[in-house]
Amino acid sequence: MYHEIFDFSGFLPSYIDSIGLYDRNSNFVEMTELPLEQQSSRSRPWSVMATVSIADTLLGQSMGYLWIEGEVASVSKAASGHLYFTLKDKKAQLSAVMWSSHVQRSVNIEQGSFVCCYGKLGIYSGSGRFQYYVQQIILAGVGTDARMLAALKKKLQDEGLFDQDRKKPLPFIPTRVGIVTSRVGAALHDIVRIISVRFPVPILVADTLVQGHEAPVQIVRSINKIATHDVDVIILSRGGGSAEELAAFNHEDVVRAIADCKIPVISAVGHETDTSLTDYVADHTASTPSNAAEIVVPVQRDLYALLCREQDRLSSDIKHCFAEARYGLEHRTTQINYAIEKLIHHHSQRLNKQEKNLSGVDPMHRMKRVKARLMQLSQRQTSAMAQKLYDQKTYFLQLASRLDAMNPLDVLDRGYSIVTKKDTVIHQASQLSKGDNISIQVSQGKIEATVRKI
Secondary structure (H helix, E strand, C coil): CCEEEEECCCCCCCCCCCCCCCCCCCCCCCHHHCCHHHCCCCCCCCCHHHHHHHHHHHHHHHHCEEEEEEEEEEEEECCCCCEEEEEECCCCEEEEEECHHHHCCCCCCCCCEEEEEEEEEEEECCCCEEEEEEEEEEEEEECHHHHHHHHHHHHHHHCCCCCHHHCCCCCCCCCCEEEEECCCCHHHHHHHHHHHHHCCCCEEEEECCCCCCCHHHHHHHHHHHHCCCCCCEEEEEECCCCCCCCHHHHCHHHHHHHHHCCCCEEEEECCCCCCCHHHHHCCEECCCHHHHHHHHCCCHHHHHHHHHHHHHHHHHHHHHHHHHHHHHHHHHHHHHHHHHHHHHHHHHHHHHHHHHHHHCCCCHHHHHHHHHHHHHHHHHHHHHHHHHHHHHHHHHHHHHHHHHHHCCCHHHHCCCCEEEECCEECCCHHHCCCCCEEEEEECCEEEEEECCCC
């Protein structure tokens, strides 16, 4: 199997990290407030832990407890009971956490909820992440993004884009699979690995951004482009992520591109719990990228086992047809023989009766003439019956010969054999190399052999 990768994405954005200021004694200060000898330098650096701890303390002291309102972009609850979620508005987003002790007394929230939270800002030293430690949550309605998404979904649904009768069937065994995803994502590697194991087929990859503002445009361009490259099915995929990271797959242009695509499309976006508008419009939805690979191709060894079972069933059916045909011919021959014997017996009785009737008549000449005539008729009848029996037997032998000629097992009985290598039938010597292990199927068994000379 080979893989082709087309880059339809253009260039990817770069990201820049920033650093803060600190002194050697873990005191956060402005650079201009420190005497020159106390400023951080290459010879007198601060530790990372000290820097993060001071920043966390000063942030909490300077801002105190705050009420912050926003829309819940993503939310998850850990096994420990802690609640992790993201607050956002049109221009920014903020990571938030509520400890399990507060979660037990809090209202339930979900993605798209508009909330007002009470807590304080801080920095988590384990990751250096700026986050909001929430103690209280008040529901304030549904967020703008959630309302817009619901309105878009209803609009597309009313247009019939999600109707079942629009969905195209997937090919049983595709000759080429197209994948629209990021070439550096784990989703692509999972799909390629599973297809290679289950049923290796050629794969064409359209590299594209799968998150960010430019992602919808690139995804649409990649779908339209890859559909012109002789693929039988397209997998639109990316791994799991937050609602913001999966937003491109809720974009109207992406949904309409899938609806207009002439090639069957499988939507494999996020994890099992993630749902996007591409799942509704696609011809088939996979819970994960790995599940999409399992859907798009069957297991090769299962197909081989199925073919073997069908071959055995066909052979059994042929033998059964032969047996029924032979039984039918034998039964018909028995009926013909019985009918001939019955007819001969009937004419014999008639002849005997005529002889008795003639025995009472004095004119011997008439009796002899009648007797001769009866003998002649009897011989003609016997000859006709014999000919009829011969014709029926000849017809039976012709049918038996034709049935035997159709028996695929007779080829092996005539001395032929079937050579296979790893379950592949060998048609030419060029398919083998010296030292190859082969199997030779003959009429009464199978022979395992090794190629010594070509």
